[in-house]
Amino acid sequence: MASISNYVFSTCKLSPPKRPISISTPLSFSSSKCFTQSRNSHVLIKSIAEDREVVTEKISISDLKQDEQSGNGLEGGDKEFVVRDGSEEIDRFMGKAVNASIVLGFGTLAVTRLLTIDHEYWHGWTLYEILRYAPEHNWIAYEEALKENPVLAKMMISGIVYSIGDWIAQCYEGKPLFEFDRTRxxxxxLVGFTLHGSLSHFYYQICEALIPWKDWWVVPAKIAFDQTVWSAIWNSIYFVVLGLLRFESPTNISNELKATFFPMLTAGWKLWPFAHLITYGVVPIEQRLLWVDSVELVWVTILSTYSNEKSEARISDTQGDIDTPSSSTNISESEE
Structure with a gap:
């Protein structure tokens, strides 16, 4: 019995009494008190642990949802970027293929027509004879076309020259060979075909009628007239018509013309006076446009580059003016 009392008091961490006590009442009281305290402590610890698990579970679930949402957003953005990038690559490849088809198609047609001018007489001809007589017979065919319909022949030449000149200008601006702007x-x-060929045909005839003399001063006088009156008229027509074809407003076209009129007029004085020494001094009147169009390959490159640079600069300035108010509005809204 003493061992039992010692066990009970030792478990409850109580000092043993100096005098003996009864067994039943103190034992039952002490054991129930210890068990109650231990049970309450266990319940409290268990509830705290459960609450901690619930809070941890809620936090982990919310974090998981946020990660899933952010992950889905990134994944969707990556997918969108990949799809967009892939579609741009496809469009670029298709545009390049179309441009290459156009260039190769027209190039093959032109070379074939030039080399097969004598195909009806090729019987027994050698390759050397074909190549030898092809340039001469093509020139004869061109002169016959000038006699039959001079305006149409010159319109076709100017249309081809202005197209090739713009292509050269785009390549000069840094675009790859087969990634040119087809619309431009x-x-x-179109400007070269509809306007330059026909207007130049009538201009050279008018110039000969205005200055019909054959003296030494005639060539400088024609060059001066060409580089003042005619150049001013044609440069204005070119810029105005290109602006209309780009669907620009009359105000923008007028401002562009004012900004480019004198710079382009003076830029022409560095090229055309030397070329027109041959135009008005050597070349016959019916062949002048062909010679001028061969020089136009350089001049159209300058014209096209200058016109499109001005247009693109104006468009970028307009977009910058539009973006500036929107950015300031966003800043004010964020400050509020």
Whole structure:
């Protein structure tokens, strides 16, 4: 019995009494008290642990949802970027293929027509004879076309020259060989075909009628007239018509013309006076446009580059003016 009392008091961490006590009442009281305290402590610890697990579970679930949402957003953005990048690559490849087809198609047609001018007489001809007589017979065919319909022949020559000149200008600006802007090339070729060929045909005839003399001063006088009156008229027509084909407003076209009129007029004085020494001094009147168009390959490159640079600069300035108010609005909204 003493061992039992010692066990109970030792478990409850109580000092043993100096005098003996009864067994039943103190034992039952002490054991129930210890068990109650231990049970309450266990319940408290268990509830705290459960609450901690619930809070941890809620936090982990919310974090998981946020990670899933952010992950899905990134994954969707990556997918969108990949799809967009892939579509741009496809569009670029298709545009390049179309441009290459156009260039190769027209190039093959032109070379074939030039080399097969004598195909009806090729029987027994050698390759050397074909290549020898092809340039001469093509020139004869060109002169016959000038006699039959001079305006149409010159319109076709100017249209081809202005298209090739714009292509050269785009390559000079840094675009790859087969990634040129087809719309821009078509606009330039359309201006050359509809206006330059026909107007130049009548201009050279009017110039001969105004200055019909054959003296030594005639050539400088024609060059001066060409580089003042005619150049001013044609440069203005070129810029105005290109602006209309780009669907620009009359105000923008007028501002562009004012900004480019004198710079382009003076830039022409560095090229055309030397070329027109041959135009008005050597070349017959019916062949002048062909010679001028061969020089136009350089001049159209300058014209096209200058016109499109001005247009792109104006468009970028307009977009910058539009973006500036929107950015300031966003800043004010964020400050509020």
């Amino acid at each position: 090339l078509f606009r330039s070729g």
